[in-house]
Amino acid sequence: MCGIIGYAGRSEAVPILLDGLERLEYRGYDSAGVAVVSPENELQVVKTKGRLSVLREHLAEQDPLKGQIGIGHTRWATHGEPNDTNAHPHVGADGKIAVVHNGIIENYLEIRASLERKGIHFASETDTEVIAQLMEYYYRKLGNLMNAVYAVLGRIQGAYAMGILCRDVPGQMIAARKDAPLLIGYGEDGNYIASDVTALLAHTRTVTYMEDGEVAVLTADSVQIYDRERAPIDREKHTVDWDVSAAEKGGYAHFMLKEIMEQGEAVRKTVSPRLQDGRIVLPELAESAEFLKGIRKINIVACGSAYHVGMVGKYVLEKLLRIPVDAYLASEFRYSEPLLGEDTLVIVISQSGETLDSMAALREAKKGGSKVLSIVNVMGSSIARESDIVLYTWAGPEIAVATTKAYTTQMVLLIMLGIYMADVNGRVAADEYAALVNGITELPEKIESLLGDVDICQKAASHYFNRNSVFFIGRNLDYALGLEGSLKLKEISYIHSESYAAGELKHGTISLIEPGTLVVALATYAPLLEKTRSNIVEVRSRGADVIVVATEETAPAVRDQATELLIIPSTHPLLQPVLGVMPLQIFAYYVALNRGCDIDKPRNLAKSVTVE
Ligand code: AGP
Numbered sequence: 001m002c003g004i005i006g007y008a009g010r011s012e013a014v015p016i017l018l019d020g021l022e023r024l025e026y027r028g029y030d031s032a033g034v035a036v037v038s039p040e041n042e043l044q045v046v047k048t049k050g051r052l053s054v055l056r057e058h059l060a061e062q063d064p065l066k067g068q069i070g071i072g073h074t075r076w077a078t079h080g081e082p083n084d085t086n087a088h089p090h091v092g093a094d095g096k097i098a099v100v101h102n103g104i105i106e107n108y109l110e111i112r113a114s115l116e117r118k119g120i121h122f123a124s125e126t127d128t129e130v131i132a133q134l135m136e137y138y139y140r141k142l143g144n145l146m147n148a149v150y151a152v153l154g155r156i157q158g159a160y161a162m163g164i165l166c167r168d169v170p171g172q173m174i175a176a177r178k179d180a181p182l183l184i185g186y187g188e189d190g191n192y193i194a195s196d197v198t199a200l201l202a203h204t205r206t207v208t209y210m211e212d213g214e215v216a217v218l219t220a221d222s223v224q225i226y227d228r229e230r231a232p233i234d235r236e237k238h239t240v241d242w243d244v245s246a247a248e249k250g251g252y253a254h255f256m257l258k259e260i261m262e263q264g265e266a267v268r269k270t271v272s273p274r275l276q277d278g279r280i281v282l283p284e285l286a287e288s289a290e291f292l293k294g295i296r297k298i299n300i301v302a303c304g305s306a307y308h309v310g311m312v313g314k315y316v317l318e319k320l321l322r323i324p325v326d327a328y329l330a331s332e333f334r335y336s337e338p339l340l341g342e343d344t345l346v347i348v349i350s351q352s353g354e355t356l357d358s359m360a361a362l363r364e365a366k367k368g369g370s371k372v373l374s375i376v377n378v379m380g381s382s383i384a385r386e387s388d389i390v391l392y393t394w395a396g397p398e399i400a401v402a403t404t405k406a407y408t409t410q411m412v413l414l415i416m417l418g419i420y421m422a423d424v425n426g427r428v429a430a431d432e433y434a435a436l437v438n439g440i441t442e443l444p445e446k447i448e449s450l451l452g453d454v455d456i457c458q459k460a461a462s463h464y465f466n467r468n469s470v471f472f473i474g475r476n477l478d479y480a481l482g483l484e485g486s487l488k489l490k491e492i493s494y495i496h497s498e499s500y501a502a503g504e505l506k507h508g509t510i511s512l513i514e515p516g517t518l519v520v521a522l523a524t525y526a527p528l529l530e531k532t533r534s535n536i537v538e539v540r541s542r543g544a545d546v547i548v549v550a551t552e553e554t555a556p557a558v559r560d561q562a563t564e565l566l567i568i569p570s571t572h573p574l575l576q577p578v579l580g581v582m583p584l585q586i587f588a589y590y591v592a593l594n595r596g597c598d599i600d601k602p603r604n605l606a607k608s609v610t611v612e
Contacts, residue, residue: 001606002088002102003027003074004182005199006163008173009190009220013070014059020192020199021052021072023247026255026399027196028606029074030082034059035089035098035165036070043098043167047073047087068190068220069173071163073100076606079108080125089165090129092136093120097145097166099135101128102195103159103180104611111155131162145169149176149215150230159610161210163193173218177210180610181354181382184208184216184223186237191218196608197378198397201244208235209380238380246396254599256400256492260585264448266405267412267578269394271440278437280420284389291371292424295345298325299370301333301361302349303609305403305487306410309349309375311480313414316574320422330357331612333364340368348374349414351398351406352608353381360612362386375413377406391417400600401607402492404585407484408447411578416440439572443579446569450579454586460547460564461590465493467518471509472499473539474522475532481522481577485584492602493592502535515543520587523550523558524580526573536561549583551576 003024007016017034032055033047044065048054052074059065073088080086089098105111108127115133116122122129131152138148145166159179166172175182175193185192185200185207193216194200197207210216213228227233252258274281285292298317300310310327318325328338330348334357340346346365350358353376362383365372374387377395384390393409419436422428428436464470470489472482479501486499500509502521513519521536523529540546540561548562551570559565566583570576592599 001027001076001608001610002195003029003199004071004100004102004161004163004193004195006071006100006173006175006193006218007190008069008171008218009187010068011189013067014065016203017070017072018052018056019202020194021074023199023202024074024196025052026401026600026607027074027076028401028601029076031075031077031084031087032073033087033089034065034070034072035091036065036067037165037167037170038065038067041167041170043091043095043165045089045091045098047084047089049083049087069165069171071098071100071165071173078104078611079127086124086126088128090124090126090132092132094136094140096168097132097135097139097164099128099132099162099164101131101160101162102610103161105130105156105160106158107156131156135164139166145174146217146230149174153215161195171219175210175216175218177214178212182210183380184210184218186223190220191223193218197240197242198247198399201240201242201247205240205243206237207240208237209385240379242397247399254400256402256404256589256599259398259400259404260582260589261451262396263405263408263582264444264451266395266409267447268444270409270413271416271443274416275437275441278434280416280423280437282391282417282420284391285420288389289424292421294343295421296323296343298323298345298347299333299338299365300325300327300347300349301330301358301365303330303355303357305407305484306349306351306358308480308484308487309407309410309414311483312411312477312577313347313418315477315480316415317418319574320418321425321427328361330355330361334361338364338368340365340370342369344370346370346372347414348372348383348387349410350374350383351377351403351410353378353383354608354610355383356610356612359383359386375410377409401602401605402488402588408578408581412440412443415574436572436574439575443571443575446571446579447582450568450582456564456566457583457586458590460566461587462594463564464518464545464547465591465594468496470495470497470518470520471512472497472520472522473502473505473535474525475502475528476525477573477577478522478525478528478532478580481524481580481584482520484581485520485522485588488585488588489591491605492588492599493595493597494603495591502532505535505538510538510542513539513542513544517544518547519544520547520549520584522580523548523554524568524576526551526554529554529557533558533561549580
C-alpha cells in the first residue's frame, strides 16, 4: 500500500527519495511523487499517476529539483481515482506546506466542508489534501508551524503516518504517526523518515520506531521526538540486522524466486537459535509456564497466507495439545463477537506486522481479556509492539507480494510453539518430542535439497500454464496446504483456482470435473494416504489431469494415478507441509512466468494491507 520516504541532510534529496520509493515499490502503488525545498526556499512538487519510471521521466524533463530536504510517496488509491492530482504530496492553497500521508482520515469530508465554507478551494478528491489545507489554515492563523501541526492532529480522526515540509521553515521536516507505521533513520549524511525499513537500508540501519501520537522534527543534524502534549522525549534506537542485499534481487529474475530459494536459510535462522541439546527453547515464554498450563482454547487469527499457516496450526496444535484450536480470518474474527477470556490464547500471525484486520483482531482479543502471542517477521511493527508475547520469524525482508519464506518460517515457528506448549503441559511423549525436534533440525537441509532440483515442477508449469481453472484437493494437513497452493497460483498467475477438502468433492465440487480439468492433489500426509488416493481415483476416472504431490514414502501408492508426480522428501507427518508447499510455490511461479505476469507485483495487490 502507500509508502513514505523523507530526507533532511547534506546530499541532494531527489536521488535519495527516488531510491527509497523504488524500495517501497513492492508494497503496491498506482502513483508517486516528491516534494523538495530548494536552496531558494521554494517548495517544488512533481507527482504523477503510474510507475516510478514515469515520475523519473517527469523529473528528467525539468531541471533537476535542487534541494537537500524532501519527502516522497507512493500512493495506493483509496479516496479518489489514481491520477496526477490525487497523487501525493499535497500542497495547501498558499503553496507553503506539502504533506505525504499513509492511512485514512475518517472525518475529512466534514473538515473539507468547513474549509470550503471559508473559501478554500480543493484540487483533489483525497483525504490527505485536507491535512495540507488545514495545516496551512492553522499556520496562517497561528503563525507557527508546530502549533499548526498540533492543531491539525487535534482535529483529524483516523490513521496517519505523515511527512510535512514547509517552505518558511526550510531546514525542517516534520513527521507524525497514529495507527500507521513510521520510523526514523539516523544516517551519516542526514536523517530520514520511512514507512518501511527497507526504504532506509541503503543509508542506515539505526532506527527508531515512532509511537502513536508522537511528532518528530528532523533536520540534517538533529532529531527530536515529542509526545502528544508536546513534551520532548528520548526514544531508544534499534539496529536493524537486515542488510541492503537482503532487499535486492541478487541475480534472480524476481524477488519471489529469490525468496523461494532462501527458504532453507530462513528456516535455519528461525529454528537454530531455538534448538539446544535436543530441546526447544523459547526464552520469550520463559516466564509463562503457569499461563501456558491454564490455556483451554486457542484461536489463531490472520489474513491470507498467514491464515493458511493458521489452518496448518489448527490441525497440528490440536493433535499435540488436545484442546480446541481454531483458525480465523482476522476480518471475520473482529466482528464475530468472539468468545474470549483469560484461558483462551489468541495467536496472531503476520509477516508485515501491520495488516489492519489482524491488528484490529488483536485489539479485540485483548479487550476480551485474552493474552495475545504474535508470530511476526518485521521487528518493531505494530502487531509486535501491541502483543503480550512476540515470536519473531527470522526470514529477512520479504519483498515479493506473494509470500513464500515468511509463510514457511511462520509455519515452522507455530509448530515449534505447539510442541513447546505440549511439553509444558505434559502432553507429548519423550520419543515423539525427540522425533519432532529431530525433524525440525533436519528441515533446512531437506528444503535445500528439494529446492536444488526444480526441473519437474518447472516442466509441469510449462505443460499446464494455459489452463483457465485449477482445483487443489487434499485432506487434513494437505487440505490446509492446498489452500496456500491455490492462493499462490491465483494471486500471481490470475488463473481461477479453488481448494477443497478432498472428502468434500462428492458433496458438490465433483460436478465441475470433466475431461482435461487440472487437479493438483496433495498426498503428502501419510496417515490419510489411502483416503486421498480414493479421491484422486475419483477425479482421474472423470478425465481430470492430476498433478500429484507426494513424499518419498507416499509416492508408490499414488504413482499410477498421477499425470505428473512431484516427489518431496519425507519428514515427520506434522512437519510435512513445510516441505509440501515448495513445489506449489515453484509451480505457481513458473506458471506465472509462462503467462508473462508481473510476478513480484501482481495487479490490484499490495504487500502489506493497511486498510480494511
Ligand atoms: C499472500 O501471498 C499474500 N501476500 C497475503 O495473503 C498475505 O499473506 C496477507 O495479506 C497477510 O499479510 P501479513 O502476513 O503481512 O499480515
